[in-house]
Amino acid sequence: MKRLLIAVLLFALAAAPMAASTFVAMRTPELIADSQAAVQGQVLKVHSFWSPSGRIVVTEALVRVEETIFGDAPSIVRVQTFGGNVDGFIVEADGFPKFEAGQRMVLFLSPEKDGVARVTGYQFGQFHVQRDKAGVEFAVPALDLGTNVVTKDGKPFARPQAVRLDTFKDRVRETARRSGRIEN
């Protein structure tokens, strides 16, 4: 019973949302079209700092690439996002990609200047790699509950679901192949 209580409490806490921003929904073909590459990798290091203008907090992650799903990417990718914690000064930016050292993830990457990439489509282009009890790996969408989503076609937005990692990567490759991003 105590375990169940703890589990329910943890779930209730995890379900608490944060602030939000508004994004247009993106699906896999759009992510591929707007990306230089998609990679599977592991976050090695994360640090946050004020932008050179001093107006906003930026977080940079170093990601070791385990596999390039399509496109071209270096063996270690520098990815930047907004929000973070600098000396206790916290900027919450929900809907923006978040990184923690040790996490494994699939990222759709847009090229940026000075060798720094961004995640295409913000959290739409970020998927956590998680393993179930049987050891099967899944690609779990990073899209959090704090993200306000608008649709271009007026249809209701269906939040993406976790998919087996292999299946997910096969789908991405197949879509990339059909759109000419991978040569046969």
Next chain:
Amino acid sequence: MKTRIISLSVLFVIACLMAGSVSAYVLLSPRRTWDSDPNVRVDSRGQSTITDGDLGRSRTRNAIVSSNAWNGSGAGTVVNATVASVAGWRLGDGIPMLNFRDPEGVCGGNCLAATFTGFFTQRSNGTFRIFDADIVTSTGRNWASAGEACSGTEFFIEGVMVHEVGHLLGLGHSNVSGATMFPTVSTCNNGPASTAADDEAAIRDLY
């Protein structure tokens, strides 16, 4: 037996709380409020894709302070807004601003508007005080205001900004379809500019 009853009672209370959060408003965590009504500076440059003759600035400002939105929730005035310069836009400066541009390149691609919160401190009584929150807007999208026809690929500035100001005031998302704080909206839908009973209950809870 006694322990079991207590445990079941606790579970029941938690289940009720969670059921409430599934079907109604949610506040940001930790719960936080402004000490006095924030005065949001609405960018006097306006949004260049809006063709209502005023670049949307007055309609955005009016929507934020409208009695059909947060100030009509039954908690009195909870937010003010002024059309003014946002030249000194900076996170954490204590001046809430709605910037119609994106001075740091934060909100491109599929981002329409970004609200940055997190600037809060703990009061001596243990509650949390918001001391800043800022909004930036994508310039790569076509916006419309209620003062013009919506093309079908445009987004209404009033609805999106009343939603974002809800976050600025301390609200999270609601799962009530039709509420301003519901997390999904489509093009040419300005419904979120008018708050629903669920949004108003959230504001009365906070303020």
